[in-house]
Amino acid sequence: MVFTATTGTLRSAAVRRLRGHWQPLVDLGLAAATALLFVLSGTIVATPLAVAQLVPLVWRRRFPAAVLIVVGCATAAHTTLGMARAVGFFPATIALYTAATHRSPRIRWVLCPAVGLIMAAASAVRHGPVEGLLMAVVTVTVAWLAGVERSQHLRQRAEAERQRAEATHLRLERRIADQATAAAEDRERLARRVHDTLAHTVTVMLLQTEALKATTSLGPAAGDRLDVVLRAGREALAEVRAALADADEPDSAVLLATRLQTLQAAGLRLAGDPPDLRRELAAPVRAVADRLIGEAATNALRHDGPGALLTITTGRGEHTLILRITSEPADPSRDGRGPDGGGFGLLSLAEDLTGYGGKLVHGPLAPAGWRIEASFPLPARAAVAVPPGR
Numbered sequence: 001m002v003f004t005a006t007t008g009t010l011r012s013a014a015v016r017r018l019r020g021h022w023q024p025l026v027d028l029g030l031a032a033a034t035a036l037l038f039v040l041s042g043t044i045v046a047t048p049l050a051v052a053q054l055v056p057l058v059w060r061r062r063f064p065a066a067v068l069i070v071v072g073c074a075t076a077a078h079t080t081l082g083m084a085r086a087v088g089f090f091p092a093t094i095a096l097y098t099a100a101t102h103r104s105p106r107i108r109w110v111l112c113p114a115v116g117l118i119m120a121a122a123s124a125v126r127h128g129p130v131e132g133l134l135m136a137v138v139t140v141t142v143a144w145l146a147g148v149e150r151s152q153h154l155r156q157r158a159e160a161e162r163q164r165a166e167a168t169h170l171r172l173e174r175r176i177a178d179q180a181t182a183a184a185e186d187r188e189r190l191a192r193r194v195h196d197t198l199a200h201t202v203t204v205m206l207l208q209t210e211a212l213k214a215t216t217s218l219g220p221a222a223g224d225r226l227d228v229v230l231r232a233g234r235e236a237l238a239e240v241r242a243a244l245a246d247a248d249e250p251d252s253a254v255l256l257a258t259r260l261q262t263l264q265a266a267g268l269r270l271a272g273d274p275p276d277l278r279r280e281l282a283a284p285v286r287a288v289a290d291r292l293i294g295e296a297a298t299n300a301l302r303h304d305g306p307g308a309l310l311t312i313t314t315g316r317g318e319h320t321l322i323l324r325i326t327s328e329p330a331d332p333s334r335d336g337r338g339p340d341g342g343g344f345g346l347l348s349l350a351e352d353l354t355g356y357g358g359k360l361v362h363g364p365l366a367p368a369g370w371r372i373e374a375s376f377p378l379p380a381r382a383a384v385a386v387p388p389g390r
Contacts, residue, residue, distance in 0.1 A: 023061070031057055034090055043087045049078040053091040066100040071095040072115035076122035089136070091117055093143035100147020101154065102338050108148055116140035167222050206233045228265040235262065252290035253278060259294045267306025268297060270324055280321055285376050288352050289323055292360070295345045296372050300327035304369065307331075320358070320375040328369040348374075 035054055037043070044050040052074035060067040075092040077082075092115075101114050124133035150285060213226045235258065256274065264270060277286045293312060300308045307330030315322040345374055350360040353374060362372040 027058065027061075030094065034094075037087050037090070041084060041087045043084045044053055045078060045081045045083050048085075049074045049081070053078065053088075057091055057094060060095050060098045064095070065104075065111055066104050068095045068099040068107075068111065068115050072119055076119045079119065079122040079126050082126065089119070089139055093139060095142060096143045097147040097150070100144050101151040103151070103155070112144050112147070116144060147325060183192055188254060202237045202240065204235055205288040206230060206237065209233065224265070228262065230355075231265075232262045252287040256290040256294050260297055263297050263301050266301060267308075268301045269307060269309045270297075271309060274312050277314075277321075280378065281376055285356050285358070288349060288356065288358075289374070289376055292323065292349050292353075292372070293325065295349060296325040296327065296370075299345070299370065303327075304329035305331070319378055321378055323372075323374045323376065325372040326365055326369060327371075328365065332368040 031054060034057075038050055038054065053071050056067045063372075071092050072095065075089060096112055096116060100108050102108060116137075120133055120136035123136035126132055127135075130327045172292070209226060209229055218226065253276070260268075260270065260274065277289050279320060280286075281289060297310050300310050304327050309328045309330070311326045311328075313324045315324065346360070346362060352375070353360050357377045358375050360372070360374045362370065365371040
């Protein structure tokens with residue numbers, strides 16, 4: 001079975017190679033057969049003229065007009081010297097047929113008849129009006145019309161290929177347009193669902209929280225907490241509306257600063273200011289880094305509770321920036337995370353970072369807490385010129 005498959009592969013390769021070189025092989029065989037006919041039939045009267053009839057046929061496909069002129073004139077001169085008509089006209093008919101297939105109308109309708117008339121006139125002078133002129137006209141006309149018909153067939157086939165390509169392109173464009181329409185419909189359907197669920201729910205939460213603040217006597221600490229909830233709810237509602245309106249997203253550093261302020265107001269502690277990555281990472285990669293810091297900060301407050309300490313440091317690899325984030329609960333006995341601790345947010349960020357050539361790892365921190373380490377690819381200049389971060 002393996003031998004059969006190998007043989008079939010070799011045979012297919014040989015067929016493809018033969019298809020790519022069949023025209024030169026045919027031309028070589030035709031030239032050899034014509035030369036043999038010239039020699040065996042005694043057609044050659046003048047060797048230089050015979051060479052001028054045969055050798056240019058090698059270039060008849062590349063330079064059909066020039067080859068037709070040379071071969072036709074050599075045939076006419078050779079005819080006047082007594083060359084036999086049947087075999088002697090063979091090279092000229094080949095050159096005439098090839099030139100008649102050319103896309104240029106001047107070559108097909110002017111040059112070909114002109115050369116044919118020259119050969120017919122030479123044949124008439126040598127062999128008379130019937131044996132010479134009439135036979136030459138018939139021979140030349142048949143070769144010329146065959147070439148013209150072949151040219152028309154080639155043009156029709158090229159036009160059919162062009163129309164087929166246009167139809168394929170139109171089908172592709174229609175399929176792309178259909179996909180874009182379906183994607184737009186999906187986005188619109190998702191936007192309606194978000195508007196009818198999330199935006200509605202957040203609005204109800206805001207109204208109820210504002211009512212609670214207005215109708216209940218609260219202490220300063222409780223009032224501050226309600227203000228944090230209200231501010232976070234309004235920001236979330238604004239982000240939802242901006243997303244539904246397909247508005248331009250603000251800079252990731254601005255979003256991160258706002259998010260950290262809200263989390264700090266809710267009880268998160270930061271060990272220093274977060275690093276400014278605007279001069280170190282390209283904008284798309286920096287957006288992932290800012291989102292990662294925001295996700296880690298949110299997870300720290302959610303799982304480790306108020307008073308959790310978030311520490312953010314940066315380091316350098318050979319061509320990467322290393323971002324390390326740790327969160328430690330105020331109460332070491334608190335364990336608000338599951339066994340893996342990685343939710344959808346970290347998984348999504350890991351996929352985004354992998355797409356940029358980075359890597360994200362995370363896991364528990366002893367005795368309690370969580371750690372995240374991410375490597376971000378650095379631009380070439382940043383990898384050399386920017387000093388290491390803290």
